[in-house]
Amino acid sequence: MEYSSIFISLSLILPLIIFLLITKTKKSSKNLPPGSFGIPIIGQSLDILRAMRANKGEDWLQDRVRKYGPISRLNLFGTPTVFLHGHAANKFIYTCSEKILANQQPSSIRRLCGERNILELNGEDHKRVRGALVSFLKPEALRQSVGRIDEEIRLHFEKHWHGKHEIAVMPLMRTLTFDVICSLIFGIDRGTRRDTLVKLFEHLMEGMLAVPINLPFTRFNKSLHARAIFDVEQEEIARGKASSNELLTWEDLAKMKYTWRMATESMRINPPVFCSFRKVLEDIELGGYVIPSGWQVIWAGCMTHMDESIYPDPSKFDPSRFENQRGTPAYSFVAFGGGPRMCPGYEFARIETLTLIHYLVTGFQWKLSLQHNFLGRDPLPVFKQGLPIKIELKN
Ligand code: HEM
Numbered sequence: 001m002e003y004s005s006i007f008i009s010l011s012l013i014l015p016l017i018i019f020l021l022i023t024k025t026k027k028s029s030k031n032l033p034p035g036s037f038g039i040p041i042i043g044q045s046l047d048i049l050r051a052m053r054a055n056k057g058e059d060w061l062q063d064r065v066r067k068y069g070p071i072s073r074l075n076l077f078g079t080p081t082v083f084l085h086g087h088a089a090n091k092f093i094y095t096c097s098e099k100i101l102a103n104q105q106p107s108s109i110r111r112l113c114g115e116r117n118i119l120e121l122n123g124e125d126h127k128r129v130r131g132a133l134v135s136f137l138k139p140e141a142l143r144q145s146v147g148r149i150d151e152e153i154r155l156h157f158e159k160h161w162h163g164k165h166e167i168a169v170m171p172l173m174r175t176l177t178f179d180v181i182c183s184l185i186f187g188i189d190r191g192t193r194r195d196t197l198v199k200l201f202e203h204l205m206e207g208m209l210a211v212p213i214n215l216p217f218t219r220f221n222k223s224l225h226a227r228a229i230f231d232v233e234q235e236e237i238a239r240g241k242a243s244s245n246e247l248l249t250w251e252d253l254a255k256m257k258y259t260w261r262m263a264t265e266s267m268r269i270n271p272p273v274f275c276s277f278r279k280v281l282e283d284i285e286l287g288g289y290v291i292p293s294g295w296q297v298i299w300a301g302c303m304t305h306m307d308e309s310i311y312p313d314p315s316k317f318d319p320s321r322f323e324n325q326r327g328t329p330a331y332s333f334v335a336f337g338g339g340p341r342m343c344p345g346y347e348f349a350r351i352e353t354l355t356l357i358h359y360l361v362t363g364f365q366w367k368l369s370l371q372h373n374f375l376g377r378d379p380l381p382v383f384k385q386g387l388p389i390k391i392e393l394k395n
Contacts, residue, residue: 043075
């Protein structure tokens, strides 16, 4: 009993002492970025989480930029932190040597995913694990898997959509993402083991970052014109098949250029990953400030997606922006990150998204059940009411 109270007191006090030591020693001698650390340990953590849940994370960060400029200090999750903003920040982070800026996630994620998950690994360890992942996530390897992804998606529609008049998209998309990953990556067949895991996975998602979900169709009603072109593309591919049982191929996916532009434009406006973290290993001089080693870096790279000097009229849903990307500076579209830590699941996500959209558009008609679907972040996008839609089978 006594030991446990000593332990609890120590675990509360120790982080406070460490935090004060780090911030105090650095503050005395260096030109730190503007801002404040707020209340020890808590700092601005609750404010940013609250803003993200209300889908106002970007506004909250924009306010900081207006107040302090593109580099400012704060205290997130008990760690002195620097927030970096803008295109120059993206470029700096994605090209910085990992000897200076290493990968490290906030402790909540570390605890849930383990100290040895890929987001925590650096140097040779990271190269080895990433190399193994890329060997089966690269396009040449995934070419062989299009048929299996196709089967999983068809089965999903048969099991969860057929015979229904209304479904909730958000939880079903999570289940589908998990089913596809079980089948393709973990090699776990359909059955009780997978059903149990799916439940555990959902619980895990509630507390942290999880497998990103594509919700490319949520903006469809915003652009009827875009929708028409896109329908034609999908119908043409379906007509090219000898029977409705014929699976999609790698070549079919390559033809879905317009569909991928729509999905990309959806991710520009509603990026699945809101912010990322790194850890400073050596003092960094940036923009006239010193960012001391030991600090955490947070940046919301996707805020460049709304920078009108890069994407004119940024709130407009316009897939044709991605027709020709030659004029767009590198590290502007960063829904999948950039540099050596860029998402290795890009091709996998592309195949799954395109296949899903194909069967959705050719198989169903739908309309939103609710007029207002509240989209928050936790920290991934979450439709609070599950995004219910009314569906009808197409003939
Ligand atoms: C729409 C879907 C997806 C989006 C938007 C997305 C986004 C991202 C982003 C932004 C990062 C970089 C984070 C950072 O720099 O700190 C990342 C990393 C990563 N993603 Fe994805 N992702 C998606 C799908 C997937 C899929 C399907 C897989 C696996 C099959 C995957 C596996 C990974 C892994 C392993 C990393 C860590 C890479 C490393 O640290 O070297 N992602 N993802």
